[in-house]
Amino acid sequence: MGLITAAIPFFLLAVLIELTLDRWRGWGLYRLNDAIGSLGAGILSRILGLVKVGILMLLYIPLYQWLEPAYQSLGIHWSLENPWHLVLAVIAYDFCYYWKHRVSHEINIFWAEHLVHHQSEDYNLTTALRQSSDLVPLGWIFYLPLLLLGMPPEVLITAGAIDLIYQFWVHTQKFPKVRWMEWILVTPSNHRVHHAQNKTYVDRNYGGILIIWDRLFGTYQEELDDEPCIYGVRKPLNTFDPLAANLQHFKRMWLDAVYTKRWQEKLTLWFRATGYRPADAEAAMPVASSDLNNFRRFDPQIDRGLRWYALVQHLIYSGATLALLSNAGNFSYASLALMVLMLVIGLVVNGRVLDGDARCRYWELGRLALLAATLPLLPTGTWLPLIGYCLASAITWWVLVFMHKDDTVTSVRN
Incomplete structure (x- = not known):
């Protein structure tokens, strides 16, 4: 059993505790439909992982084995039993994660995969479990450079699991700013910024564990007292169907590619800046963005x-x-x-x-x-x-x- 699977019961217990406090204190952080929508996306991600091939390991393991003699000649040896090796592995992994995460916000086809995690219009611990199913897996590209460090596959997997597990706790609105933490670590405060669709906040704070990457590369934004976060995405999903959530942006890009008359647009729109649409497709099939001045969450009332x-x-x-x-x-x-x-x-x-x-x-x-x-x-x-x-x-x-x-x-x- 992997670390992430082993952590799932603890994630669900934490959700239950936050939900209980939410109902007791009257915070209003949870809605049943949105919470089930997020948890459903998380379930979909995990179960599809049972029947899909992990491309990263499919490529990484044979490449590592091919390069292993070179690592041995250079005296490179990683061990999970050495805590300093694990710390260095997590830092290296988090650096790669920063760039993967950043590109996922900046290029259309990468955003199509990552978008799922941002669709929730609430922000609570269930949002952390709202994960993409990687229907078109591309993120593995960003971790191949770890081969240059001679990082073994088992160390990579462990570092990745630690990075992902850490990110769970930052998806809450009830943990305040802690000044020293804001300079070094990803915290609930600076990650709230990342999930907000406000113009001031959009496309900021990409770090997984360390916020120092954002400070170094100019993508850091502090949470402002006079700018409350509005959660969700500019083009709202408006359904709690987790499969539709994974297909939302792919469907839009496909329709644009079919409709636009220029072959150059058909081939390149996938790799253009996030949100780019051919002019003829956008004119024929306009998609309204959220009105942040009069924002209302998708909340259909049922029996x-x-x-x-x-x-x-x-x-x-x-x-x-x-x-x-x-x-x-x-x-x-x-x-x-x-x-x-x-x-x-x-x-x-x-x-x-x-x-x-x-x-x-x-x-x-x-x-x-x-x-x-x-x-x-x-x-x-x-x-x-x-x-x-x-x-x-x-x-x-x-x-x-x-x-x-x-x-x-x-x-x-x-």
Whole structure:
């Protein structure tokens, strides 16, 4: 089990503690739909990782093995048992992460992958778990220079996990500025700036653990007392569907490439500055940006029973994901892929339920019927619990939707 997978239960416990404090103190940091949308994106990222090939290791390991004699002749030797080696590895990794993160904000195709992490219009610990699924993986490019240091793959993986785990805690609004920390480390304050879409804050503070890279390379911005952060992206997602979240910018670039008449534009728009669109495509298919002077979060109101249903389904998907991550080695690739597919469909439909999409009236029943139909293809040990799950979910859904009585929840304060 990797460090990140092992840390997931602690992440969820921290989310639960912050949520409890939020409800007790009345902070208003959490909305059910946004939290499930973020956590759903995180689940999607982890489960797709079970059926994808990790390009970084696919390239890094053979290159390292090819260069290993040169490392040995130079006396380069890294050890995870040496704490100073690990500290140096994390610093080197964080430097590469800074440039990867910065380019992810500055070039269209890289932004298409990273955008997912910024779509939430709330800012709490669930935002940290809102991760891209790397449908078009490109970030590996930035870590290949670590071969110049002779860094072994296992050291790289460990340093990367530490870097990512550290970033979890900075996604909170309730940790104040600590002056000495702001000069050295990424903190909740300077990372709030990074997630804000205010003109003053946009595209700043890219560091993972160390903020000194931003100070060195001119991308640092302090959080200002008179400029409250407005979270989210300029072109809002407006859905809690995690698959749509991963496809948002890719879809826009693809439509622009199909529509624009110039071949030069079709080929180069992917690698132009973030937000660049061919003039003819933009004129024909305008996309409105957020009005930050009158900003309102995407917050469709649905029946209270459906909100509870979506929450229970999300908790079931979370439990299934943890079980799958822990026992992936016990399943054939075909069984694993099928279980991942069923979870993906569930996450998509659950997100659309929270959107208030009327088509979910039948989509959810269709999902449950499809899951029941795939039982013969799944391990026999899953049959009984899945049959019970399908029956209970179908009956509950039928009562909530087809025997419906209006019980809409009150609006959430924006």
